[in-house]
């Protein structure tokens with residue numbers, strides 16, 4: 135819980151950088167291909183209401199989400215174009231999403247039955263057929279098996295030309311694996327087309343995410359679905375910039391003697407007298423508890439080492455020798471004046487996970503300030 139007027143920790147969302155990232159990403163899309171902006175997890179923690187106007191301003195004509203709440207937020211932000219869901223949905227979700235015109239994935243006969251029922255009752259249905267292509271094995275149809283092929287024929291029977299797209303999601307973008315996945319997807323898509331009743335010209339065949347778009351490996355796809363690039367998670371050397379700064383404040387400054395320990399379980403022992411700052415941010419704000427005794431907070435322009443275990447709502451940083459640090463001063467945990475490459479490198483080392491994991495966590499747990 136936080137008072138928005140005096141937040142204990144907050145995320146600054148940089149609209150200008152998202153805008154610049156979108157521009158760079160669109161410049162990478164090969165001629166004749168489409169670009170879908172991925173806004174799942176509330177736009178990777180940045181807020182759908184903030185990101186949709188930028189996406190619209192660039193004329194992007196496809197947005198992807200996962201939950202119904204996200205679909206609603208995209209429509210509430212004034213977007214009227216193609217809206218696709220990136221996972222399978224339950225019948226209850228599918229029905230509830232009809233007013234928001236969400237295009238659903240239909241990877242099982244049950245899902246096809248459900249959509250066919252809705253269609254029979256007059257609902258406009260546009261379904262995407264997700265092929266597993268020996269890939270993610272989460273909700274795609276695997277037509278490598280006879281059972282899978284039978285299920286595919288049954289889905290085609292039930293929905294026919296309400297299937298407007300065939301898609302897949304590559305599990306790896308390492309070049310040789312990407313090549314193998316893309317080839318298999320192509321073969322499986324061809325098999326589906328050979329069954330009739332779908333016609334290639336009327337279909338959108340989409341595959342590939344941010345890593346696919348920046349890969350040297352050419353991939354057959356009508357549309358790339360990209361999230362990471364919009365939020366500056368990849369390719370700082372191509373001038374993509376991080377779009378979120380995580381900040382907190384110094385709430386106490388104290389001097390502690392050599393031999394004193396810092397934090398729970400005494401995982402850090404002071405080897406000399408130190409001046410320590412207590413910051414009003416902890417694992418409840420998404421500062422992973424796993425990241426103890428590592429990383430820094432940027433306080434008064436100095437990288438101050440984080441010491442000891444992260445507490446629920448507090449973190450301790452070493453500010454020994456820094457002049458002019460006062461209670462109430464801001465401390466930057468991620469991003470800020472650091473350049474993107476440094477931010478990404480530091481955070482990955484400090485928290486031991488990918489930036490998308492951190493963004494979605496921070497952005498959804500903390501107060502957001504739009505810059």
Ligand SMILES: *Cc1c(COP(=O)(O)O)cnc(C)c1O
Pocket residue numbers: 172174220303342343344345359360361362363
């Ligand atoms: C999340 C997701 C994407 C976007 O991935 P990024 O790596 O963030 O670009 C694309 N497609 C599917 C199916 C996804 O789940």
